[in-house]
Amino acid sequence: xxxxxPSWEALDVGKAPPxxxxxxxxxxxxxxxxxxxxxxxxxxxxxxxxxxxxxEVVYGxxxxxxxxxxxxxxxxxPYAVSWWSPDPRPVLPVSAVHLSRSLARHLRNRLPWWTSLxxxxxxxxxxxxxxxxxxxxxxxxxxxxVRLHDLGHAHSVEVWEDGDLVGGVFGLLIGPVFSxxxxxxxxxGASKVAVTDLAVRFAQAGGVLLxxxxxxxxxxxxxGVLLTRQEYVRLLRSTPRDSLxxxxxxxxxxxxxxxxxxxxxxxxxTH
Numbered sequence: 001x002x003x004x005x006p007s008w009e010a011l012d013v014g015k016a017p018p019x020x021x022x023x024x025x026x027x028x029x030x031x032x033x034x035x036x037x038x039x040x041x042x043x044x045x046x047x048x049x050x051x052x053x054x055x056e057v058v059y060g061x062x063x064x065x066x067x068x069x070x071x072x073x074x075x076x077x078p079y080a081v082s083w084w085s086p087d088p089r090p091v092l093p094v095s096a097v098h099l100s101r102s103l104a105r106h107l108r109n110r111l112p113w114w115t116s117l118x119x120x121x122x123x124x125x126x127x128x129x130x131x132x133x134x135x136x137x138x139x140x141x142x143x144x145x146v147r148l149h150d151l152g153h154a155h156s157v158e159v160w161e162d163g164d165l166v167g168g169v170f171g172l173l174i175g176p177v178f179s180x181x182x183x184x185x186x187x188x189g190a191s192k193v194a195v196t197d198l199a200v201r202f203a204q205a206g207g208v209l210l211x212x213x214x215x216x217x218x219x220x221x222x223x224g225v226l227l228t229r230q231e232y233v234r235l236l237r238s239t240p241r242d243s244l245x246x247x248x249x250x251x252x253x254x255x256x257x258x259x260x261x262x263x264x265x266x267x268x269x270t271h
Contacts (some may be wrong), residue, residue: 003066004074008035011069013233018087021059023069023153025083026076026082028140030147037172037179040233041083042113042213047135055079064271087229090215091177094207096223097199103189104257112162113190113253115197117246121149124156124168128182131239137182145181157191157198159253170196174236178202195222196256205244 005011005023016022022041025032036043046052056079062068063078070078099107107113116258125145129137148154159167167190169183178198185191199210212219215226227235 001066002064004068005071008032008039008071011071012202013040013085014230016085016087016229017068017225018229019200021055021068021082022085023071023083024055024059024063024081026078026080027072028138028144030144030151032072033141034148034153034172034208035225037174040229040236040237042087042179042181043081043083043141044136045081045138045141046079046236047138049185051134052077052079053067055082058063071213082165084213085229086214089229089232090212090219090224091194091227092199092210092212092234094199094203094210096225097210098198099189099192099196099256100221103192103228104115106189107193107254107257110206111189111253112142112161113166113193114250115193115235115253116158116160116250117201117248118149118155119250120158120165120168121154121170121225122146122158123165123186124170125182127165127168127184127186128170131186145170157194157201159185159187159197161187161192166190167194169198173207176206176208176238177211177232177236178209179213181213192218192222193253193256197253200256205246207246251268 011023028043028045029041046055059068063070085140124136125142145154154170154172156168156170158165166187167185169180169191171178171180183191183194212224
């Protein structure tokens, strides 16, 4: 029997499989997106009709048996968007994020990079979509992300070189957690610098974790660890959702190569 939930709040994330779709829901509105992230889920929209049909073929029986729930409107096609909540969850404690010695050395000696917050949110999102396969950053999802940015829930960090955008990261701010959706680079190491800069700014705002969503060698190289889903969701719910604003000042990326207590983003804008 199909298990249909009226909202993300009504869904028990603890019953989700550890390494497969935790739910299907076609609603990618900004309000649905925010509610899902607050409940511990993130979306993976089908980029085309083939991927949508594959979702139904592979997971349709589990949906019909009630093992994978459907969320929201019964009239919408649920297989257009799968939602995930992996267990364990790869995360980066903000106090542990670090650059490799070689990249730190390059920042100190030769890379004239600057970092900023929210100076080009939509540009970062669209750069993250460029040349990606599968192209899960659909137009509908981008529209909702930009709306969440306008409302103060979604943010980006940009890395600049001589006025050119060479790297960045974006995601959603959920209380003590910043859930990173995607990152990109146009120069080697620029995405790592973006994540490290985000960790410094988020720590300054009282943040605790960067959620990497998916594990990877890059995540581990920056200081990533695994957290059980239960611990992750408990953290989401343990702290009021409102947090201090992240410092928005534009600063030289070379400060990230210095000891942690010397790179707080609290100075005046210089670029």
